[in-house]
Amino acid sequence: MNTKLTIAMPKGRIFEEALELLLKAGYNLPPEFDDSRKLILDVEAEDMRFILAKPMDVATYVEHGVADVGIAGKDVLLEEERDVYELLDLRISACYLAVAGLPGTAMNDVAPKVATKYPNVAAAYFREQGEQVEIIKLNGSIELAPLIGLADRIVDIVSTGRTLVENGLVEYERIKDVTSRLIVNPVSYRIKDERINELVTRLSTVVSLEVK
Template identity: 60%
Template sequence: MGEMLKVAMPKGRIYKQAFKLFREAGISIPEETDDSRRLMISFPEAGMEFILAKPVDVPTYVEYGVADLGVVGKDVLMEENRDVYELLDLGIARCRMSVIASPEWKPVLNPRVATKYPNVASAYFREKGQQVEIIKLNGSIELAPLIGLGDRIVDMVETGQTLRENGLVEQEEIFQITSRLIANRVSYRMKNAEIQKLCDMLQQSIVIES
């Protein structure tokens, strides 16, 4: 048994689904950790230690090697653009990144787009040859069109419930989002056997919908 693998795990909705997947793959993680308030949890029998982080910080932890591996949504991966290996699509926490507006939206010159994902949004509109002003917000993005801060928003959509409740519509899907397993480049070389074994175990339990 090599040294423990350190895994950065996002707190919130991905956490439960990821631990469920790990358990289905035969990795010994007890059920009672699912509502843990701790920031670090160690599972010696699984040879793993989890660092519970804000989703947006996971790729940073992995790039700088304080974590060997990380579980992170494709949305964060695209936005943060960190120097890490993407090993597996885990097929969990499925949703999509979309352009959203109020139903009355009409094209204007140099529109304002509010988002938590300025890099993703800029790249998307640049590709479409559209000039937009990006406004970065950290939460309640749906508010922007309602208070006149932005003509449109770019955000993650899971069921569309929040949009409907706020009278907004999805205009265009930018990309599908699922959670990925990422690795630090050095760890991937130095702990290759352990990482590969984990990937092989997880691979058995992943359900990828086309």
Template identity: 65%
Template sequence: MLTIALPKGRVLEELIPLFAKGGYSFPSEWFTSSRKLVFTLPEQGFTLFLAKPMDVPTYVEYGVADLGIVGKDVLLEAAREVYELLDLRISPCRLAVAGKPGAEPALYPRVATKYPRIAERYFKERGQQVEVIFLNGSVELAPLTGLAERIVDIVSTGKTLRENGLVELERITEVTARLIANQVSYRLKREAIQTLAERLGKAVEGEVSA
């Protein structure tokens, strides 16, 4: 049995049909009409559990899960010791710096973000001194209230930025969902993990497994 940590939310919705293309079927209603968090699928050889996206790499690093699926943004922020096996090419978006259009940059600007590690590294690599302020959510509010001049956040369509009078200033990196593995599990369960990765890889390329 492989234990797989899956992220709650939009990634999971796109993941279910990708697994189906890879030949792995499980009832999607289990994830939409139930508060249950752990699902055992002996016919597929899986135990699946749902976690917050930011927690998935932690479960994988500590071996509670053999595998996990999580966005590249979370991998960069969490910096956990895991193997990244496959780009699943779902839930595409980007990490970006945003702020008010035409605003004069401060000498030492404050940057609000849910990704402090990524933000600090990004500005340090560019020789820019900033003060990073961690926020749990609604980071678009920071420039509107004067808490920060800029934000670092996930951008998909840019609609949320536009609705709040903000613009994308700099693009940091592209983001998609990734398949990750626990380092010990990868050695002990290598055949099962590689089989899953290969089948999902074919599904990503558009090949449907029988």
């Protein structure tokens, strides 16, 4: 039986913080691991394979079984609603989803528009508020939408709030706190339960120490 554990991880900030957790958990990862430009990295010493992907794709890889486990932001899990199990809150890359717009402006009464890269999250939030809005999906530079009159509001990830301030926007409502989570493919969880549970145990120990 193939015992190699395949882990999908997003590039960027989450990768750097997750790598630190794995090292603290005692995993023997090579020094050049975080500098590599490869998209697939095999670590024979740990019988592991890492797939480096865009944040929005991690849960897809795990759902379809090309990765056994993955590390994904809660924002992605809320938006994508993939068939995966969420095993552990890693408490890294903390941020939150928020509604923002130009200061002192009200939503259009006739045809309010909201721009976001999270259409499902945004639609659900405004539906819960009893507001009917038109959702406009964008893939980047969400802050631009209110500035050019494309939308009344945006729904986006906020970390420090600096990007909003630099673009003359203000936060109106906070929707959901976001951290990165360890997720698993349901079939892999049955077949490779020992390896996956060991990973969860070791990471849980590190996370609990980090929180204290």
